[in-house]
Amino acid sequence: MPVEPPIETPASLADAYAALAGSTADAPIIPIAGGTDVMVRITGEIGEPPARMVDLSRLAELRGITVDGTAVIIGAATTYTEMRRSDVCREHLPALVEAAATIGAAQIQNRGTLGGNIVNASPAGDTLPVLLALDAAIVVGGARGERTVPAADFWVAYRRTALAPDELVLRVRIPVAGGREARFRKVGTRRAQAISKVVLALAWREDHGAPASAWSDVRLALGSVADRPIRARATEAVLEGATPTPETADAAAESLAAEIHPIDDVRSTADYRRVVAARALHRMIRDAGGW
Numbered sequence: 001m002p003v004e005p006p007i008e009t010p011a012s013l014a015d016a017y018a019a020l021a022g023s024t025a026d027a028p029i030i031p032i033a034g035g036t037d038v039m040v041r042i043t044g045e046i047g048e049p050p051a052r053m054v055d056l057s058r059l060a061e062l063r064g065i066t067v068d069g070t071a072v073i074i075g076a077a078t079t080y081t082e083m084r085r086s087d088v089c090r091e092h093l094p095a096l097v098e099a100a101a102t103i104g105a106a107q108i109q110n111r112g113t114l115g116g117n118i119v120n121a122s123p124a125g126d127t128l129p130v131l132l133a134l135d136a137a138i139v140v141g142g143a144r145g146e147r148t149v150p151a152a153d154f155w156v157a158y159r160r161t162a163l164a165p166d167e168l169v170l171r172v173r174i175p176v177a178g179g180r181e182a183r184f185r186k187v188g189t190r191r192a193q194a195i196s197k198v199v200l201a202l203a204w205r206e207d208h209g210a211p212a213s214a215w216s217d218v219r220l221a222l223g224s225v226a227d228r229p230i231r232a233r234a235t236e237a238v239l240e241g242a243t244p245t246p247e248t249a250d251a252a253a254e255s256l257a258a259e260i261h262p263i264d265d266v267r268s269t270a271d272y273r274r275v276v277a278a279r280a281l282h283r284m285i286r287d288a289g290g291w
Ligand SMILES: Cc1cc2nc3c(=O)[nH]c(=O)nc-3n(C[C@H](O)[C@H](O)[C@H](O)COP(=O)(O)OP(=O)(O)OC[C@H]3O[C@@H](n4cnc5c(N)ncnc54)[C@H](O)[C@@H]3O)c2cc1C
Pocket: 030, 031, 032, 033, 034, 035, 036, 037, 038, 039, 040, 056, 062, 076, 077, 102, 103, 104, 105, 108, 111, 112, 113, 114, 115, 116, 117, 118, 119, 120, 124, 125, 126, 127, 167, 168, 169, 170, 193, 194, 195, 196
């Protein structure tokens, strides 16, 4: 019978930082938000169970969705259900809302948080390509102060992040860019309760009111095709300055199939992932071009 690990429930961020003091890579004190990833590990059947935990649920500093003119700011402990229901997210971040709607099912969306998805750092984490494509900045904090890590620098290796063991993710800043478009596509075995075989997010800018104008600031990010969520920079270069024509879609799909190096695993094969990622990108460009 597994023993339930001791858990502290700090009432303030300062108390949470104090509770995390002494957390190291070898002896981590595990923050718990929604618990939808942590509780799966609690029996010890999947990896090392947490020895000590810090509950983040009372920290008002980690909650809420606001917009400040240049960015949408989402507290780390914001749930998927809150993002789906948020007028701010629906207006400015429809691709993130779409990603949130594909995660687990209602129970997971009610508990699971954006911060948990970020720190769990699964290569298949569904919000992570969206954060990469939208140039999100991840604000982290600890007893030594706060710092901001661009999403592009946050996932550093397989399930490893730029976060120190005694730091928390506090919030995510997602720039609100005029004329930016973004699309999300998840491919899994089912429409709910499915871990992604491939997940893509594509963002670009175009002149307002001119959908056939050349794309700029193109960002293409993928999950489940590498040991961490990645940007496909060679394919971004193919799309930068291009218009969404059939020729562009063909060139971008060919580029992406050559650029990614997925693996075979229990959920899918490398070949399937490569072909599906290229087809999904082709479809996104076709939809954007309206042909
Ligand atoms: C049935 C089921 C279905 C699922 N389906 C999907 C899916 O479709 N797509 C998907 O991407 N994921 C899925 N997940 C995984 C999970 O729900 C998500 O990753 C979720 O976002 C985790 O959030 P949480 O708040 O529950 O994290 P927790 O379990 O509380 O924590 C996850 C990790 O993040 C750390 N952590 C949490 N918050 C912070 C913080 N603010 N600062 C520092 N560290 C923090 C914890 O220490 C832990 O390491 C599923 C899980 C289950 C059980």
